Amino acid sequence: MILKSMPIIAVAFSITFSFSGCGTTSQPGGGFNLFTPEQDIQLGQEVAKQIENDPAQFPILPERGNEEAYAYIRKIKDRILNTGKVAYKDEFAWEVKIIDDDETLNAFCTPGGHIYVYTGLIKFLDSEDQLAGVMGHEIAHAAQRHSTRQMTKIYGLSALASIATGNAEPGMIEQIALGLINLKFSRGHETEADTYSVIYLCPTDYRADGAAGFFRKMEGQSTPPEFLSTHPNPGNRVENIENEAKKLNCRGTKSYDAEYQRIKAKL
Numbered sequence: 001m002i003l004k005s006m007p008i009i010a011v012a013f014s015i016t017f018s019f020s021g022c023g024t025t026s027q028p029g030g031g032f033n034l035f036t037p038e039q040d041i042q043l044g045q046e047v048a049k050q051i052e053n054d055p056a057q058f059p060i061l062p063e064r065g066n067e068e069a070y071a072y073i074r075k076i077k078d079r080i081l082n083t084g085k086v087a088y089k090d091e092f093a094w095e096v097k098i099i100d101d102d103e104t105l106n107a108f109c110t111p112g113g114h115i116y117v118y119t120g121l122i123k124f125l126d127s128e129d130q131l132a133g134v135m136g137h138e139i140a141h142a143a144q145r146h147s148t149r150q151m152t153k154i155y156g157l158s159a160l161a162s163i164a165t166g167n168a169e170p171g172m173i174e175q176i177a178l179g180l181i182n183l184k185f186s187r188g189h190e191t192e193a194d195t196y197s198v199i200y201l202c203p204t205d206y207r208a209d210g211a212a213g214f215f216r217k218m219e220g221q222s223t224p225p226e227f228l229s230t231h232p233n234p235g236n237r238v239e240n241i242e243n244e245a246k247k248l249n250c251r252g253t254k255s256y257d258a259e260y261q262r263i264k265a266k267l
Contacts, residue, residue: 035148037091043148044093044112051097051116061100061119061267072263073098073117076132080139083203085196087143088113094139098122109138111147119267125214128256133197133210133241140196146189153186194237198244201252208250212241 035043051058063070074096081089092113104120115138117131125131141147185193194211201208215238 040111129210130213136197140193202250209245
């Protein structure tokens with residue numbers, strides 16, 4: 001997720017922390033998490049409001065006149081969710097917005113499941129399975145609660161507890177909010193999101209290694225896209241995705257190239 005230069009959004013959210021029901025390794029996504037899923041939802045709502053109020057940085061493509069493109073992207077999202085493999089399928093929002101920016105090759109999903117896909121990414125890719133793979137990767141970041149797991153790891157119990165009790169040091173709330181805005185996922189979280197992208201696509205008729213198509217297409221690009229500035233790209237990433245699809249014995253072969261090109265032409 002990349003949310004650069006966004007105003008501080010998490011002050012009100014941060015001071016409402018309670019630590020009852022904190023995430024543990026027994027919850028979906030594993031790893032210690034001081035945030036509750038309900039707080040992921042609240043944070044996602046705050047981020048979505050800020051995006052809506054910042055059309056200069058996030059020019060949302062209006063639905064009116066673009067109904068077919070929105071229906072197409074939401075169809076992909078629904079196919080992923082309906083596999084039954086996505087945690088918090090019924091709890092998180094899983095709303096989709098298209099950002100009208102042809103120069104940016106990016107997609108992101110906030111905590112709580114607000115999904116944003118740039119027209120630049122849609123136009124860059126070649127097939128529906130590739131976009132489904134990238135969307136599955138981003139959905140996994142939310143479903144596995146990587147943002148709040150990462151913030152827990154960065155700031156730890158003492159810092160977050162000080163916010164909950166109103167005893168935070170000056171600037172602490174702003175620092176944590178800024179960290180949420182500019183958060184970069186760990187390599188471990190990226191690998192986990194890649195794996196879950198395959199898991200999500202495997203029950204569908206898509207090529208389950210669709211996300212690998214994106215990274216293959218990036219090979220030889222002179223300027224890495226913004227997507228990769230927040231998504232570390234170790235050299236064996238394509239191989240790992242393809243091996244996961246083989247390990248799970250995924251049988252999907254569809255890429256829906258013709259339909260994808262038709263939708264691209266409408267943007």
